[in-house]
Amino acid sequence: MLRFLRAFLFPFLLIWWTAFSNAALGPRIPNGFVTTHGRNFVLDDEQFAFIGANSYWLPLLTANEDVEATFQEMENADVKVLRTWGFNAINGSELAGALKSGLTYYQVWNSSEWVLNDGPQGLQRLDNVINTAGKHGIKVILTFTNNWVGYGGCELYINWITGASQTHDVFYSDPRIIASYQRYVKVLVERYKDSPNIFAWELMNEARCLGDLPGGPNCVPTSGLISRWYKQQADFVRSLDPFHMITTGGEGQFNWSKPKYYWYNGSFLSDYNYNGEAGENFDLDLTFDNIDFGTYHMYPQSWYTELDTPGSNFTVKQWGHNWISQHSNAIRQVEKPLVLEEFGVTGIANKTNIYPAWVDLALKTGHSIMPWQWGQLDLIEGNRVIKYTDEILDGASPNDGYAIYKNQTELWDIFKSAAKVQNARSWIME
Template identity: 55%
Template sequence: MLLSYLVPAFLASAMVVAKLVPPGFVTTNGVQFELDGEPFAFVGSNSYNSSELHQTPVETGLTYYQVWEDNDWILNEGSQGFERLDTVLEIAAEFDMRLILTFTNNWVGYGGMELYIDHILPGTSTHDVFYTDEEMIASYQRYVRTIVERYKDSATVFAWEMMNEARCLGDLPSGPDCSAQSRTIPNWYKLQSDYIRSLDPHHLITTGGEGHFNWDNSTLIDDYNFNGEAGEDFDYDLTFENVDFGTYHLYPQSWYPDGNFPLGGGAEGWGLFWIQAHANSAKKVGKPVVLEEFGVTPQSNQTLIYPSWVQLALDTKHGG
């Protein structure tokens, strides 16, 4: 279970009233978040090591929420399982923090969605079968339901996140028919966001995606981040009724290890372009957007680059 910790930075007067939700629940109003009818800005941090484990624990004290046996899983609600997540929410509430809870991970670290593939369709050679196989969809939804029903009355939950970094490929390769153009992942986002909303009418819902685009742009036709090959379509995915805000990530050195950044400008300039592109997309549909993860190395680059990235995010009313 990936957690994002969101800490209130300030509250200001608002001219509008938030939609009818229980007190303390975060809502949206156009491109901004609100808390009890007032603008809500935050500073966030990711806790990747709170991720769910889908495997049988082999270490004393290991935290895990699912144990897989053959083609099904058993929920762990005990002291090494959801009791610990209960405690996390209780402590967060004490400090007026809010959490984004992520239901699974595209990558196998700390479990991940490929364990559904390994156990339900062992021997499957492609990653994207997870998004279309009816048995996997039902299994994922059953897990989602247990979490949502456990915490849907908690104002400490900022939002539900469908998956961390959904792509057509993972540790397994992509199948030939998965792309943004085929709508494999967008259709999955639509299906799951509608399902989550049927369980919980009040909490926000988001994708957890990296923000890949599906642009018809001849200069970027070979670029994985823009040509739809990753499987997402940020502009389109953000239009879904039950996707309340967008997320995207920013790791230019990992994505362009040869240092050959399209559009020029090096890592910093490319990052500024990426931030502005997502701000523009979110503004078009009138929804907030969160720069959910970002990073460069070494530390000397961080002190040079981060201020300009963060400033542009602030100027375009991002969460971060």
């Protein structure tokens, strides 16, 4: 009788346990999607540590052969993740010029409602980038908008919806702007949410209280405005996509109760990167459930131009060393992965002197690393002005002084060696 009961009840118990387990653990991450396990990224049950690349200009290319060649070279360099812009917006007055020059654009603003361009000069170019990335085993971080004016950032929303007299911070609080931003986010998420080629969604590039427009009184160290905006938008994206990771795209500024100070020109100044004036609160922002990993950027050479002078006791290398350590310490409090998502100095000598120390420390503290920015040679477009001062010159991708090209052998080898270290860290998770 007992044997009969066991045989009779076992299938029902198995069904109940499976249902209970699935409910407790949530839906299974689809194959090919990257997720997190503690401080590690995981891809199909293996740790996924990586060296990545930034290329905002890839979707701006007009020749598919150039997109293919760039990804092939990234694959050869063991790049595993590309970060690029999911935004390119123009004013209606720029449309004729964009059509003539071949400029990629996704939104056209003529009123308080933008018009989507999902055609061959629009989102179809982004489709091609994401699909080609997948062919080469590369995942894509897609950024929804820009804190800065470049390529139609958040201030287009401000100018067209609330008027140019407003301050930058209204982007994070005006319900009409938030609704318009979310309308565009929904377009991108629904277009790619089933794609394993997406590594993560990124809410904004370098959110700050101020941008090219000045900041206002609603975004100060005590207001928490950007932190609330991060949480609101991350929760919105999660409602659209249960599987892909979400991150802020922030520079990683702190809001310490006892911020750092430094001497300059006879004054003891509170440090913008630590006192909350930027608007971020790295420690708090990491705690939100739908922020899956931390990002931060690092440009001490341009952030502290007044200190980076001959005879100063300020050193770019040491400041960066401290910044890496501080973010590594912060991430331990929440046990999430961490990405040094942008960093750079100008000058080849500076790069070859400073980058090895930064990369070594980042690797030792469990980071993934994405230098700014990828440089590509031998583009068939040859010479072409894109927009602003961005241009393809003699077949080389745009160079803002930070680009890293293959023919810069000593510099290139720093990241090739780092990629070998990261590749060796892949193992099956238990």
